[in-house]
Amino acid sequence: ETGVTQSPTHLIKTRGQQVTLRCSSQSGHNTVSWYQQALGQGPQFIFQYYREEENGRGNFPPRFSGLQFPNYSSELNVNALELDDSALYLCASSLDRFPEQFFGPGTRLTVL
């Protein structure tokens, strides 16, 4: 059974740029959630995708957008990067929106 994978591992961008982060869900899982974890804080929910549709969104601006593909992998896109977007971005997958979620190792984004 393949776990949740994310790419890239690390990324450095400059303010105003755009970034795309990728996530492959655990085998058999059809729900993907994205979280932002700032340094020293707990993860904050960005949004969730279930069967290719957005299924809930946290308190993040529209420049955070996402996509889920037919194979249930997912992308997180962030436009007009700001310094405060520097964080660890975590992807988690689950089956049928069950609350038990399995996390990937994260993508560390640094915005300069």
Place this chain on the structure above:
Amino acid sequence: GNSVTQMEGPVTLSEEAFLTINCTYTATGYPSLFWYVQYPGEGLQLLLKATKADDKGSNKGFEATYRKETTSFHLEKGSVQVSDSAVYFCALNTGANSKLTFGKGITLSVRP
């Protein structure tokens, strides 16, 4: 809204000491409760869970009991090991989606 409060850290213990990490919550409805652990440089791993009042979750020697009357889900372990050094997050879920609300986390360091 939903929230999770964890005791302030960090916590430093000697090997074989008893561990208690406090977690209280505020939630509408009847949440499911979780403890996640994050080892250095890694994503989050589900440690244990409880889905209804008086349930006890347990795993790897860790235990936590869902106390509805005190809205708490404290994590305990009778004898910690150096390998337990990590960041521990308490989290809850109430919604139709599997959005998790996390506490700030607490760093545990175990000395040999």
